[in-house]
Amino acid sequence: MDYNRLADLLFPSVTKTPAEIEEEFPRRNLPEGAKVTRLAPSPTGFIHFGTLFPALVNERLAHQSEGVFFLRVEDTDSKREVEGAEEDLINTLAYYRIEFDEGAVAGGDKGIYGPYRQSHRADIYHVFAKQLVREGKAYPCFSSEEELEQLKTTDKKAEIQNKEWHTDEAEQRAQRQAAQRSITYEEAEAQIKAGNPFVLRIVALGDPEKKTPFTDLIKGSLQIPENDEDFVLLKSDGIPTYHFAHAVDDHLMGTTHVIRGEEWLPSLAKHIQLFQYLGFKMPKFMHLAQLMKLEGNSKKKLSKRDKGAALADYKAEGYPPESVIEYVMTLLNSNYEDWRRANQDADWKSFPFSIKKMNTSGALFDLDKFTDVSKTTISRMDAEKAYNGIAEWAKDYDSEFSALLERDADYAKRILAIGRGGKKPRKDLAKWDEAKDYMSFFYDELFTNVDSYPENFEASDIKASLEAFAESYDPSTDNNGWFENIKAISEKLGFSPDVKLYKQSPESFKGHVGDVSGFIRIAVTGRQNSPDLFEIMQILGYERTIARVKAAADKL
Ligand code: GLU
Numbered sequence: 001m002d003y004n005r006l007a008d009l010l011f012p013s014v015t016k017t018p019a020e021i022e023e024e025f026p027r028r029n030l031p032e033g034a035k036v037t038r039l040a041p042s043p044t045g046f047i048h049f050g051t052l053f054p055a056l057v058n059e060r061l062a063h064q065s066e067g068v069f070f071l072r073v074e075d076t077d078s079k080r081e082v083e084g085a086e087e088d089l090i091n092t093l094a095y096y097r098i099e100f101d102e103g104a105v106a107g108g109d110k111g112i113y114g115p116y117r118q119s120h121r122a123d124i125y126h127v128f129a130k131q132l133v134r135e136g137k138a139y140p141c142f143s144s145e146e147e148l149e150q151l152k153t154t155d156k157k158a159e160i161q162n163k164e165w166h167t168d169e170a171e172q173r174a175q176r177q178a179a180q181r182s183i184t185y186e187e188a189e190a191q192i193k194a195g196n197p198f199v200l201r202i203v204a205l206g207d208p209e210k211k212t213p214f215t216d217l218i219k220g221s222l223q224i225p226e227n228d229e230d231f232v233l234l235k236s237d238g239i240p241t242y243h244f245a246h247a248v249d250d251h252l253m254g255t256t257h258v259i260r261g262e263e264w265l266p267s268l269a270k271h272i273q274l275f276q277y278l279g280f281k282m283p284k285f286m287h288l289a290q291l292m293k294l295e296g297n298s299k300k301k302l303s304k305r306d307k308g309a310a311l312a313d314y315k316a317e318g319y320p321p322e323s324v325i326e327y328v329m330t331l332l333n334s335n336y337e338d339w340r341r342a343n344q345d346a347d348w349k350s351f352p353f354s355i356k357k358m359n360t361s362g363a364l365f366d367l368d369k370f371t372d373v374s375k376t377t378i379s380r381m382d383a384e385k386a387y388n389g390i391a392e393w394a395k396d397y398d399s400e401f402s403a404l405l406e407r408d409a410d411y412a413k414r415i416l417a418i419g420r421g422g423k424k425p426r427k428d429l430a431k432w433d434e435a436k437d438y439m440s441f442f443y444d445e446l447f448t449n450v451d452s453y454p455e456n457f458e459a460s461d462i463k464a465s466l467e468a469f470a471e472s473y474d475p476s477t478d479n480n481g482w483f484e485n486i487k488a489i490s491e492k493l494g495f496s497p498d499v500k501l502y503k504q505s506p507e508s509f510k511g512h513v514g515d516v517s518g519f520i521r522i523a524v525t526g527r528q529n530s531p532d533l534f535e536i537m538q539i540l541g542y543e544r545t546i547a548r549v550k551a552a553a554d555k556l
Helices: 003-010 018-024 049-064 085-095 122-134 145-164 167-181 185-193 242-252 262-278 311-317 321-332 336-342 367-379 383-397 399-407 409-417 432-442 459-472 479-492 499-504 513-525 533-540 542-555
Strands: 036-039 068-071 102-105 108-110 138-141 199-202 211-216 220-225 232-234 257-261 284-288 292-295 298-301
Touching: 003 122, 003 138, 003 185, 018 122, 036 049, 036 257, 049 068, 049 257, 049 284, 049 311, 049 321, 085 102, 085 311, 122 138, 122 199, 122 232, 122 242, 122 262, 138 167, 199 262, 211 262, 211 284, 220 262, 232 242, 242 262, 257 262, 262 284, 321 336, 321 367, 383 399, 383 409, 383 432, 399 409, 409 432, 409 533, 432 533, 459 479, 459 513, 459 542, 479 513, 479 533, 513 533, 513 542, 533 542
Parallel strands: 036 068, 068 102, 257 284
Antiparallel strands: 102 108, 138 199, 199 232, 211 220, 292 298
């Protein structure tokens, strides 16, 4: 067979050579040790929380080494294409501050190694495809779509079963491949003339009995069996498969480290073969374990339908991006939490991220732990930042609350300043959609009585406490003076001004000072628990405080 003729028959319009393409993608001039990494998501319309794992690892390794991190959109699967998915992907990554030096940006590209969307690179792939045909390393396969689909499922099944793959199936495939490979020039020409589409397959001469030693940066030393499957390089529409496209792209774009999900590990044999056939130097590979969840006592993959899997939900519920990143970092590096304790205000990007400290088995997604991390993250924000986060969230998700926040931003910030800034800041909020409830009693429009008064007290005593407070509240005193006043009210009404004293002889009192301030708290905030009552009253102001206390007393 004259492979050159076959190559021209299959790719008549491809005139460039691989060497010419190489010239268009010059070697990168980077300092010694600089890593070039990429995030290569497929815009399917669903962004998994797990996307942040390769995103952060890639970003950190590139930027910690003065390298380059780029975004490549792998949009070769037109069947999975979803309107707006790419834009959503780009915006979401920006929302989490995943900073790319190069790559696909809204409506275009940034950088000289583009196009950064695989759907725009067909011409490039075809040059390398043609070269493989010329060298007898790839051949056309003219089969109908259905036939191909069928083959794909058989091969997939075989791949899944892997080791137990029955010899007869292997045999069948070998026979099928042999028959397909032996296509003559004349047969191919007749098919092309008839306008029949073809897929381009690799000639896989590997022997699965033979193993190639391979070092994965996370999994360590592996033995990869050689590939003997004539997998598809180009689909019948001329669009490449992931295998082929990523090999060409990672080579031309100068990727030094391919960091991706471990679901690609079974395809590694194919990739090794492809890089060899194409004469490309293999980058280093790191296969990240999948994110797991606990179901009963066993670990399961965090799949699309599980709570916590959709990144969009985090934004909708109002988890600040900082919290999400913080949590991912705690899962990625075992020493991150210790570092954070010692560097409370530092940007997460100043953490010395290390491959060695990575979790090699699947990290466990734990909503309680995440909630805890988020509470701590929010508690460390200043009131301004918390306000901005809440206001931003409310704009999209709660217009009523948004209007209240914007009506008086300073007022909202004073509310949010309660209990912030000290050594032990309050941890009231895990996400912004909890803020409305938390802040509600500061707004007359939202104020309601959530809790009622404890039943073990006489209504007349509660009423008397409230009236006494309404008469004596002096907003100009400090927290101490304010509390002294409540103590005095307690004493006057037969409640102990001192909790210890009360505990020594409860029968001598109606209750204690904590109970009295509890009545006032319920009257002012509508709840049994709230942040510091003195501060709340300061923010509400004298008029509103007194009005609430009086209204509550009148109801008793
Ligand atoms: N498009 C592939 C995916 O989304 C990329 C894998 C890779 O990073 O190479 O799984």
